[in-house]
Amino acid sequence: MDTLNIAGKSYNSRLLVGTGKYKDFAQTRAAIDASGAEIITVAIRRTNIGQNAGEPSLLDYLPPEEFTYLPNTAGCYSADDAVRTLRLARELLDGHKLVKLEVLGDPDTLYPNMLETIKAAEILIKDGFDVMVYCSDDPIIAKQLEEMGCAAVMPLASLIGSGMGILNPWNLQIIIENAKIPVLVDAGVGTASDAAIAMELGCQGVLMNTAIAAAKDPVLMAGAMKKAVEAGREAFLAGRMPRKLYSASPSSPTNGLIG
Amino acid sequence: MIHLTINGNPRQFDVERLTVGELVETLGLTGKRLAIERNGEIVPRGHFADAVLNSDDKLEIVGAVGGG
Numbered sequence: 001m002d003t004l005n006i007a008g009k010s011y012n013s014r015l016l017v018g019t020g021k022y023k024d025f026a027q028t029r030a031a032i033d034a035s036g037a038e039i040i041t042v043a044i045r046r047t048n049i050g051q052n053a054g055e056p057s058l059l060d061y062l063p064p065e066e067f068t069y070l071p072n073t074a075g076c077y078s079a080d081d082a083v084r085t086l087r088l089a090r091e092l093l094d095g096h097k098l099v100k101l102e103v104l105g106d107p108d109t110l111y112p113n114m115l116e117t118i119k120a121a122e123i124l125i126k127d128g129f130d131v132m133v134y135c136s137d138d139p140i141i142a143k144q145l146e147e148m149g150c151a152a153v154m155p156l157a158s159l160i161g162s163g164m165g166i167l168n169p170w171n172l173q174i175i176i177e178n179a180k181i182p183v184l185v186d187a188g189v190g191t192a193s194d195a196a197i198a199m200e201l202g203c204q205g206v207l208m209n210t211a212i213a214a215a216k217d218p219v220l221m222a223g224a225m226k227k228a229v230e231a232g233r234e235a236f237l238a239g240r241m242p243r244k245l246y247s248a249s250p251s252s253p254t255n256g257l258i259g
Numbered sequence: 260m261i262h263l264t265i266n267g268n269p270r271q272f273d274v275e276r277l278t279v280g281e282l283v284e285t286l287g288l289t290g291k292r293l294a295i296e297r298n299g300e301i302v303p304r305g306h307f308a309d310a311v312l313n314s315d316d317k318l319e320i321v322g323a324v325g326g327g
Contacts (some may be wrong), residue, residue: 018325020325041327043323047321049288057322074326084299088321089323092321209327
């Protein structure tokens with residue numbers, strides 16, 4: 001069985017999805033069901049005080065018993081804020097250790113601040129967290145994060161929410177070839193072919209949110225992404241034919257031609 | 260009177276003594292999945308009942324929301 005293995009646990013789905021930007025919780029749930037994702041990211045935010053106590057919450061639609069929650073540190077610009085957020089997440093989710101660390105460096109591009117990310121990763125790993133880390137597609141940084149003890153490295157394909165696809169497949173390939181821990185593409189996927197390319201490169205998985213949530217039909221796109229990730233994975237395992245400018249070997253027999 | 264800052268907003272409670280557990284109840288958050296930090300330190304759920312609040316405590320009450 002070809003499974004995604006992260007921090008000692010196996011998953012059948014290699015597609016990880018976010019839960020933000022959907023029209024409502026019902027659509028969130030429908031899209032996640034269509035994606036087949038087992039790991040879903042959530043953000044940690046201040047609870048609304050004194051507003052509709054009976055109002056449904058994300059957790060009512062996506063019970064933590066059914067999914068592996070991956071709390072993130074979206075919106076954090078310092079190591080301290082990220083660590084604080086994930087400690088609250090661990091308390092919120094009954095001691096849950098698997099987290100997505102991202103420390104941003106700039107509000108316009110949402111590009112990661114790797115100095116702060118590394119600082120936070122160090123503290124979190126010491127504190128017993130299994131850290132899946134959003135990072136730049138720098139092979140040296142990715143290796144350092146692995147050596148520190150991160151559970152997975154998640155380089156960006158392109159900027160968060162940009163839908164620009166994989167802009168530097170060569171760097172990704174170097175990261176994948178050198179890695180002993182799972183490499184997942186996180187951020188930048190725009191459509192199904194982007195996810196397939198990431199998997200064909202040998203990524204262990206793909207994490208996305210906007211590509212599904214901002215599609216005209218998010219549920220249909222979620223299904224497309226599921227197939228793309230599966231197809232890309234199978235193509236990677238199958239091993240593609242070598243690229244040649246032209247081939248003197250046609251697929252049909254050269255003998256028995258009429259005339 | 261106990262003065263607290265909850266999620267950045269000042270709140271007053273006309274009582275002599277208030278535990279985190281009582282505060283959660285007063286705010287109508289009983290049974291909600293949440294995590295609470297007091298003055299930068301997490302108050303474990305199991306300690307809500309015996310964590311007594313002091314005036315000027317700063318509280319963060321958080322939950323999980325949609326995110327990527």
